[in-house]
Amino acid sequence: MSESFFARTPDMVAADLIGCTLLVDGVGGLIVETEAYDQADPASHSFAGPTRRNASMFGPPGRAYVYRSYGLHWCVNIVCLPGSAVLIRALEPTAGLETMRAHRGIRDDRLLCAGPGRVCRALGITGAHDGMALDAPPFAVVPRTVPAAVVADRRIGIIRGVETAWRFSLAGSKFVSRPVRR
Secondary structure, three states: OOHHHHOOOHHHHHHHHOOOEEEEOOEEEEEEEEEEEOOOOOOOOOOOOOOOOOHHHHOOOOEEEEEEEOOOEEEEEEEOOOOOEEEEEEEEEEEOHHHHHHHHOOOOHHHHOEOHHHHHHHHOOOHHHOOOEOOOOOEEEEOOOOOOOEEEEOOOOOOOOOOOOOEEEEOOOOOOOOOOOO
8 A cells, every 4th residue: 555545644544454455474454443643632542742762653654553552562553654653453353363372372263363463463463563654564554455444433432532533344244352432
């Protein structure tokens, strides 16, 4: 996917990533849940401006922004416009299932990539991937081949900006981290 796909507002990119495929060294699956963040958003890491931790968010579009959440889990985002990114919250595993099962130590395919920390663990994403281009190995983002039924909802796991409906998911997917609120 071209840099121009990512050089847009994060909510547009987040919705359009649903149904695309994310691979790391050939391991991954269908993106079924995302969340968007921009610099004007109080829940965004970029809200207070550039830091050493969020430097990748201010780099070129189509790069990975990888950070530790609560010092425990790696989380991967895709950089959009400067200071904005899309968090990959969940995948439907489709490629390299045995590798993902080994990384996660579980056999339940529904739980392999249901949550941002689980996505990184299953795909082997670490801080070493921060700043890498998503259109070059080890990454690949493959466009969707059929239209996706995308549902918008409020983001989860944050305490500021909770009212913003910038969580996007594939309608009816059993692989999302949490069901969409009705």
